Amino acid sequence: MSGRNRVDGAAAYVLHSHPYRETSLIVEAFSRDHGRVGLVARGARRPHSQLRGLLMAFAPLELSWFGGGEVRTLAKAEWQGGQPLLTGQALLVGYYLNELLLRLLPRDDAHPGLFQAYGEVVRQLALSPDSGGAASLRRFELTLLQELGYGVSLEHEAEGGEAVVAEGLYAYLPERGPVRVADAEAASPLFTGKALLAMARDDYADAETLHQAKTLMRHLLGHTLGGQALHTRRVFMEMQEL
Amino acid sequence: MLPSTLDELIDALRVLPGVGPKSAQRMAYHLLQRDQAGARRLSAALEQAVQRIRHCARCNTFTEDEVCSRCASGRRDASLLCVVEMPADLNRMEETHLYSGMYYVLMGRVSPLDGIGPRELKLDRLLARATDGLVQEVILATNFTNEGEATSHYIGEMLKSRGLKVSRIARGLPVGGELEHTDSGTIAQALVERRLL
Numbered sequence: 463m464s465g466r467n468r469v470d471g472a473a474a475y476v477l478h479s480h481p482y483r484e485t486s487l488i489v490e491a492f493s494r495d496h497g498r499v500g501l502v503a504r505g506a507r508r509p510h511s512q513l514r515g516l517l518m519a520f521a522p523l524e525l526s527w528f529g530g531g532e533v534r535t536l537a538k539a540e541w542q543g544g545q546p547l548l549t550g551q552a553l554l555v556g557y558y559l560n561e562l563l564l565r566l567l568p569r570d571d572a573h574p575g576l577f578q579a580y581g582e583v584v585r586q587l588a589l590s591p592d593s594g595g596a597a598s599l600r601r602f603e604l605t606l607l608q609e610l611g612y613g614v615s616l617e618h619e620a621e622g623g624e625a626v627v628a629e630g631l632y633a634y635l636p637e638r639g640p641v642r643v644a645d646a647e648a649a650s651p652l653f654t655g656k657a658l659l660a661m662a663r664d665d666y667a668d669a670e671t672l673h674q675a676k677t678l679m680r681h682l683l684g685h686t687l688g689g690q691a692l693h694t695r696r697v698f699m700e701m702q703e704l
Numbered sequence: 705m706l707p708s709t710l711d712e713l714i715d716a717l718r719v720l721p722g723v724g725p726k727s728a729q730r731m732a733y734h735l736l737q738r739d740q741a742g743a744r745r746l747s748a749a750l751e752q753a754v755q756r757i758r759h760c761a762r763c764n765t766f767t768e769d770e771v772c773s774r775c776a777s778g779r780r781d782a783s784l785l786c787v788v789e790m791p792a793d794l795n796r797m798e799e800t801h802l803y804s805g806m807y808y809v810l811m812g813r814v815s816p817l818d819g820i821g822p823r824e825l826k827l828d829r830l831l832a833r834a835t836d837g838l839v840q841e842v843i844l845a846t847n848f849t850n851e852g853e854a855t856s857h858y859i860g861e862m863l864k865s866r867g868l869k870v871s872r873i874a875r876g877l878p879v880g881g882e883l884e885h886t887d888s889g890t891i892a893q894a895l896v897e898r899r900l901l
């Protein structure tokens with residue numbers, strides 16, 4: 463093990479943190495070049511700690527740390543700016559992103575493409591909270607599945623690899639791909655070839671594509687999570703109720 | 705092998721936040737070896753507190769009575785309700801000597817990633833309190849953390865839909881604060897939330 467491993471100024475976001483011992487925090491961070499890392503922020507819970515206000519989720523940061531093993535020691539955090547904090551509904555969407563990363567992304571695997579997709583959604587959520595950044599959110603979910611190693615086939619059928627056609631109707635088998643069905647009653651959820659091909663082109667201009675992409679991502683992420691419910695989803699549901 | 709009562713004590717001490725097996729063992733040895741009188745006092749105080757302390761039926765803070773003395777005083781403005789996360793926050797608000805309304809103490813905050821939502825915070829109790837017919841304005845004084853913001857957003861939506869006036873305490877530079885010595889995050893948010901003169 464490279465015990466004295468030091469990383470300086472890594473582009474990162476805080477995903478979550480929890481109290482550790484009397485005055486410290488354990489921070490789960492997502493960095494561009496080192497993936498998800500666990501960091502101890504010593505003294506971050508002291509009343510006048512400079513770190514306290516810095517280590518907030520959804521703010522672009524540069525983090526420096528040292529040490530080997532499962533959890534490193536945070537040396538420095540620098541605020542990068544350029545976007546306000548998340549508020550309202552956008553903040554709740556942000557929590558959803560972070561829960562997906564905390565649940566599905568193993569520590570210490572770099573995923574620069576996913577980091578970029580994450581940064582893009584958070585930026586959209588911060589700068590235009592009302593539009594909700596729906597397209598960038600779907601792009602992030604798709605990138606997450608792909609980077610985790612689940613090939614998400616959108617242009618070819620699961621069986622035989624036949625090309626998906628715009629006018630076809632498809633069911634979707636997780637980890638395998640679309641399967642053409644004869645009519646709308648044959649499966650649920652159901653996707654149009656047109657929407658699948660639009661997703662493959664990264665074209666979310668059509669509201670119907672966005673809608674079907676949301677359904678497909680929920681279907682596939684639900685499978686990837688192995689039926690475990692997301693905390694964030696349960697909390698949102700309760701919020702709708704009162 | 706430790707005697708089982710000692711084991712039980714060490715295990716019990718671990719309910720305290722931030723106390724792991726080692727600190728629990730140190731505390732247990734200290735109490736039994738160096739400070740038996742202190743141990744008896746602690747034990748009695750815990751016993752009493754657990755038996756007598758409960759949540760005020762109106763503001764939810766800790767009290768020994770059905771309704772705490774602040775809520776029962778009758779000298780406070782019943783049209784204002786200030787929502788804070790913890791009893792310590794209520795004390796800070798009182799120290800301003802600028803607020804004479806009522807309070808509601810959440811005893812926590814919404815934290816979706818920890819599975820803490822409206823149900824865990826028993827927000828139906830706050831809803832009942834805020835819609836007593838006397839409250840006109842609810843002032844949200846939760847922390848300016850992501851969790852405090854999520855809490856305030858959610859409570860705000862819940863109460864606005866009931867026709868209540870809802871406000872949020874302001875965020876910006878500290879009193880006497882100079883830009884030169886203020887962190888960038890605070891200045892950025894103060895800029896975003898600037899107000900017209």
Ligand SMILES: [Zn+2]
Pocket residue numbers: 760761762763764765771772773774775776
């Ligand atoms: Zn009270």
